Amino acid sequence: MRILRGVKRGFIFQALIAIALIAFLLLQVPLRQITATLGRVSPHWTLLGFLLFALADALRALRFRRLLKVNLGFQKLFPIVIIQSFSNTILPSRLGELSYFFLLRDRDGVSPTYGLASLFLARLADLLAIFSLFSLSVLSLGAMSDMMLRLTFTIGFLLALILAVLIYLVVCKKRASAHLDALLSRAGLSKSVRAMGFQAGVREVLSGLEAIRSARVFILTLLFSISIWILDCSVSYCLIRAVGLSLTANQVFYAALVLRLLALLPIHFLGGLGTLDVSWAFFLSLFGVTKQEAISSTLATHSIFYVYVFLLAAYGFYALREA
Secondary structure, rough: OOHHHHHHHHHHHHHHHHHHHHHHOOOOHHHHHHHHHHHHHOOOHHHHHHHHHHHHHHHHHHHHHHHHOOOOHHHHHHHHHHHHHHHHOOOOOOOHHHHHHHHHHOOOOOHHHHHHHHHHHHHHHHHHHHHHHHHHHHHHHHOOOHHHHHHHHHHHHHHHHHHHHHHHHHOOOHHHHHHHHHHHHHHOOHHHHHHOHHHHHHHHHHHHHHHHOOOHHHHHOOOOOOOHHHHHHHHHHHHHHHHHOOOOOOHHHHHHHHHHHHOOOOOOOOOOOOOOHHHHHHHHOOOOOOHHHHHHHHHHHHHHHOOOOOOHHHHHHHHHHOO
């Protein structure tokens, strides 16, 4: 009950942050400018963005199909991935990952160990892909302001640190498990963590990684992940072009990759309502867009993004029910 109350308070706090940030933005720009921005949206760029958005989830489904090593058809796995992506968009802290695991449990022949391990390996490949694409976008941007340089250095350092920990878990599984036990014991958390099944879950993931780990599988997973994140950033580029802005692909990719990392924070939920809006407006301003135009364009593109998310989710729930 205490945990549930904490979760409830957390959601209320996040909702208040979202409302406050949206109200702050709406006070900065006339409503007629937002409607005017929506009125000039290009249908061609909007449609292309939706097709790329759906294609990214299709590649995610193909990636998991390869990792799971079971005869689970694309038609059955695609709706699961759509619902997982939808849940990750709406819920904070990647809680949507739970939907992938629980929906897989209802499918015959899918081992829970493989399910957890495939998710871990996919996320490791995602972080490597983001780090690689982020580095390329930084190199292609050229001269940057002092603020962008500090932001770039901080993000690069944190990404490298997270990747080092995850790679250590994969390469040194037994040693990592022993270090985890020792760390929890020193902190006096062994009993409580064991009661929640956390250590058992970690060992299950490491066991699954041993079963599916190979250089060929990981390289294929990484290639899938790079393709997925290129598509994901291309969706942002299409949305920016849809509202009439003429930013370069390098600028959009840089901002999009930074904001994908922001999505990992517990304050980001409901598709980044408020948090992503303020962040995109900030980046557009850094790239020379006037403040009012940056805010109106951000709110317009985010509205289109919500249409993408709910249209694809509607198909996912329908297809899952029919499967």
